[in-house]
Amino acid sequence: MIKSIQFLRSRRYEVFSPQQARCFSVSITRSRQPSTTVSSPTHFDFSGESPDAERTLVSALGSCASNNDVTxxxxxHCRVLKSGLDSNGFICNSVLNMYTKCRLLADAESxxxxHAKLDSASFNIMVDGYVRSRRLGDALKLFDVMPERSCVCYTTLIKGYAQNDRWSEAMELFREMRVWGIMLNEVTLATVISTCSHLGGIWDCRMLQCLAMKLKLDDWVFVSTNLLHMYCVCSCLKDARKMFDEMSERNLVTWNVMLNGYSKAGLIDQAKELFDQITEKDIVSWGTMIDGYLRKNQLDEALVFYTEMLRSGMKPSEVMMVDLLSASARSADSLKGLQLHGSIVKTGFDCYDFLQATIIHFYAVSSNMELALQQFEASVKDHIASRNALIAGFVKNGMIEQAREVFDQTHDKDIFSWNAMISGYAQSLSPRLALLLFREMISSSQVKPDAITMVSVFSGISSLGSLEEGKRAHDYLNRTSILxxxxxxxxxIDMYAKCxxxxxxxxxxxxxxxxxxxPWNAIICGSATHGHAKLALELYSELQSLPIKPNSITFVGVLSACCHAGLVELGKTYFKSMKNSYGIDPDIKHYGCMVDLLCKAGRLEEAKEMIKKMPVKADVIIWGMLLSASRIDGNVEVAELAAAEIAEIDPSHGGCKVLLSNVYADAGRWEDVALVRQEMRTRDVEWSRAFSGVV
Structure with a gap:
């Protein structure tokens, strides 16, 4: 991007004559392969001379340009040449315009x-032709040799760069335009505002608004609407609403832009209030509200709006149906998903390939692979998205062999096919198969791995614990262009730590x-796992000084580090900060860390009280921690409580009975030892018996 800006700044702003420009156009044409295909002409009757022949020709050429009628x-054009009217600059420009609009640039260049009378209109038409064909380099070269540069040619070129996502170059041209003192119009400003929304911040918004007011262009509704959109993109919704309220004229696009601003920011109540004020709502208005509720994971409310939209006589779009069905899959609400599938069939959207893939994905997430497979059989089987959805569905439901069968039957595998299968092997504790498939991918497939592939590969290597495999994969990554x-x-980081x-x-x-x-989570958890508590806590302190918010995984690592180091009070402080400082509700893993920390410190009563106050029911692991600590501490009462809770969760758990028996033995309560052993025999409780590997 910087090179592009430097190129624009280093251009020579020279004024060329039309003859020089014509020669320059020849040099552009010679660098291109001329078109040799000529459409066979059809009958066209243009006989007779009339006083308004010029007007008739121009009108006819304009019609051909609009209808893309090349023949x-x-x-x-032949009639113009035969009649000698090619000396008429106006007619010649119309011919030029016809060829550029029909994308026949070789003919246009000819x-x-x-052209006998090149003028600024001729140059503008030619520049526009290059822009339409995405030949921005040629457009810029011709622009640089124009005898006169006007607002029209600058706007055309700025628009071209903006439409090709080259925002910085577009803004540089705008600055150049201002330096040369060329007055801009409403189209130029609207284009610049739209471009700047991809680059600028709040100050750019305000400066452009001031410029619009200074040039008295803010009364144009599309200029104001673009400014409004820019404020929304910059998350300056207060400024956006102030401007919206002050606008003298609003159209439906303006209302939808403001509505979308609220929706994207998660301010669904304000969006609803604004939505109710729109007198004539279109599909965009309804879709924005539905999307807003789906972003907030409020599927029921989204479906209420969907139903109201249908009652108003508005028909849904295929994109809306994809969003609603995908949300149903995320919420695991199979009933609503089934109803939406019915609506998709009724509206005829089931013929779209991408919707077929979404339906397969929905049934797979709902663990109904039978219906997912039926949907696949009824769809276009060669559609790669449907096959990928089926592969991913089998993987998600632990049906790896079936996933591999579909994968092997897929001839045009893309990156998603490979990633789904490699990830499936890595997640299903088959890391060696994941590595084998990865090697097959890099050796025999035209599809090359991406960052997602490598994440699955390193995850598989972490499960294997093979440092040599990890180094080889890391070396491969460094040799590729994967960023x-x-x-x-x-x-x-996780792979190296686990290896x-x-x-x-x-x-x-x-x-x-x-x-x-x-990455912070990976290194903090890795350090804690290796017993480097001091390093883990130092890294967490370093993280706190950065504008990066920790999440629940971060605190698992931090609390594990405190547990390894026996830092009870510091661990309690970090545990409390989860909710108080970061709004994170502790889950069972965090409570498990705290119970383990308190048990290792011999504070069994505190551990017992923490288990009782947990918002979720403690599992066998947490009660097992308390039971193990009770034996070390010789606390028979707590041991009995923990053993009873474990027996209630898992009656066949033999380990807790053995531990309780040992607690009784340590306390000299041999009758209780005998009772526990008798209970284990009568209930056929299983436990691992000790054995020697030497004798």
């Missing part, structure tokens, strides 16, 4: 070179810019 346009994101960096090389994990962490929480 008729060529015949009129007309431009032979590691934070998730991939976290996977690499026993914490030092390498720390080196990788320090070598990368970690702007999200994932």
């Amino acid at each position: 008729c346009g060529r015949q009129i 007309v431009f070179r032979s 590691p994101n934070d998730n991939l960096t976290a996977a690499i 026993g090389s914490l030092e390498t994990a720390l080196t990788v962490f320090r070598q990368t810019k970690n702007i999200t929480i994932s």
